[in-house]
Amino acid sequence: MPRPASTNLGYTPPDGGWGWAVVFGSFISIGFSYAFPKSLTIYFKEIQEYFSISYSEIAWVSSIMLATMYAGGPVSSVLVNRYGSRPVVIVGGLMVGVAMVTASFGTTIVHLYLCVGVIGGFGLAFNLQPSLTIIGKYFLVKRPIANGLAMAGSPVFLSTLAPLNQFLFDHFGWRGSFLILGGVLFNCCMAGSLMRPIKMRKTTDENDTGKLDVTSQRAGEDESKQSGCATKVNQFIDVSLFKHRGFLIYLVGNVLMFFGFFAPVVFLAPYAKHQGIDEYSAAFLLSIFALVDMFARPGTGLVANTRWIRPKIQYFFSLSVIFNGLCHIMCPLLPGYSGLVVYAVFFGLAFGMVCALLFEVLMDLVGAQRFSSAVGLATIIECGPVLLGPPISGLLVDIFLDYKYMYFACGVMMVLGGIFLYIMNYYNYRWLEKEGKQRKVEELEIGSAKELAANEENKDNEEEIRQNTQEEG
């Protein structure tokens, strides 16, 4: 079971009931956040001709949207810390819906950069972070399953948005489609309305928590005298996380991993065509990948929730990353179309495993209280490798005129990241155990000291009462 101190929410999460409705809301929000920028590529050719621009200029729309979505993480965290998940998601849904409606009336490509890219990106950031945070507030025991189900939104929405976008494009052209998509994105507001803020019901030992608050307040006052700036920032977002050992391990491992994470997805179809496979079979590979991904995510959640894996979930995550990397290294060695199909299946499985656990392990490390700030800081730092990964991989393909070096590079980066995570988490678990034992010893001492103090107070009270009655009498 997770360490008590890091998950001290002050209440016991429901682990069910309305929580499943919240999971559904998160499913929708996460689905739109990850799938929407990728599904816009269907409109690019027509918009490119309409504005008479080059392909790279139109591709910027997607890149700006993704970049803003990741960079908006800390802003989102600050707002969630202040106002809770529900208002932020509803505002995010309104933002992205209005952005698309405005974009449908755009007259230059810069309009699209601003509307779809910047405002849309922020709107999606306001959807992503709160959805992840609120799962940590509603679930503890069944959290991996909840996370797995919510993250399954991404492949499901990608599979539905792609044909939907094609249908809209055929019937309404790009302007009409953007208008209708704006409406569809307003459903994020509906998802947000499901995210009921959880009522904190205090547990019975109020005295203890009261004392803890007093001591932490005094400590806070001392600190504030020393560095007013740091505590002010800390009010908005928990920057002290950068001293948190687990968080730092997660960051370094993930930055390594993300360099090789998305590029293989982007290059799967071009690689297949390069091998001489026709367009439809290449597209079918992506469908296989998405289908396996869809089922791998909740499946991984179920597996991660078992009592054998849950305590050592960090190992499970690092092994998934290594598995993913090995798939990429094996890919160029598999011959022909059937080899690629096998690769697509295993890659879908590995990708789903990593995605399902990506935020669950962060919650496990920092606890649900600080998760909101943690995920904001993590996404803005991961922004770099996520955006740089595919272009660098593309550069490798252009230099060597062969895809296999790119696959080797991606695989190696992921395996390195996975090994780093595995080793560092081994030590982290050991250190946490030691700290846990120390804390228990200290608590026992504090407990006995409190008992003594309470006994003394009682004695004082009894003496006063006796004196009073003596005086009166």
Add this chain to the structure above:
Amino acid sequence: MGSRRALSLVLLLISFIHSGLTQESSPSPQSDPVITRQKAVSIGQNQVIIEELAILTPQKIELLCNLIDIPNNPPNITGYWTKDGQEIENSEESVNRNNEQYILKRTFSIEARDLGNYSCNFRENEAKVTFVLDVPAIKGTRNKPVVSYIGDSVVLECKLKLKHTPNTWNWYKANDTEKVLINVTANPQNYKIVINGSDTKLTVLNLTEEDSGKYICSAEFDIKPRESYVKLKVLSYTEPLKPFIAIVVEVIVLVTLILLWEKCKKPQQDNSSAGENDVCSEQTSKLAGDENNGVNNTARQRKLQP
């Protein structure tokens, strides 16, 4: 196929004799300099070969079929030419063996009506080479129309499959039975045509509903024009507005339902927990009160006592 040894038609030499042209393709060539181009394609081990040749101008072209690896190596075989499946009169001739090769060739004078599929055939075996002589094709036409809106503009494109350059491109608007040439100089505020070698773009501005329909792009080659079409559909803004409003209404209804349900459940919870709270708050206030009183008393007592 199995009974014979694998045939291989190895060498296909095609030589064209390019005769000087005037603007109208005239049947008789003028005595201009002759340009001979030779394209040699060697394909091995196939029995039926199809070769596509792009013909841009009226010309004389020599088609050549080379047969090797014939079983029994007879001293001569008979070959003949067919056009579009029909045997060409007086095209049959006897081909002598030459170093284990049999070469059948013929010069054709190609005009617009002569374009088609020319095949060399042999009476003694089933080897066949087909030359497809045609004007360059235009890249696949979408059956689905391009959609745009009233008052907006749209770009229609036509592109040749390979990089040939026609003399010019023409755009026509199809009106039921006839096609009307689009004249940019007469109508500059409504049309713009950009020609870029093997592709062309027609921009239609200030769209109205009447602009819907079929637009025909025509690549003008000396020998024959190549046509293709693009369909345009012009909609009014109310078209996408209807599904948009429907979806927004659905969202508003769902959000209201969800929030109402929450409000309904809230008083229930409040009623059930209010009782507990009252009990809880009474007890805690009692304890707090006692503690406070105790503290105050001791403080007073301590003050009084020196």
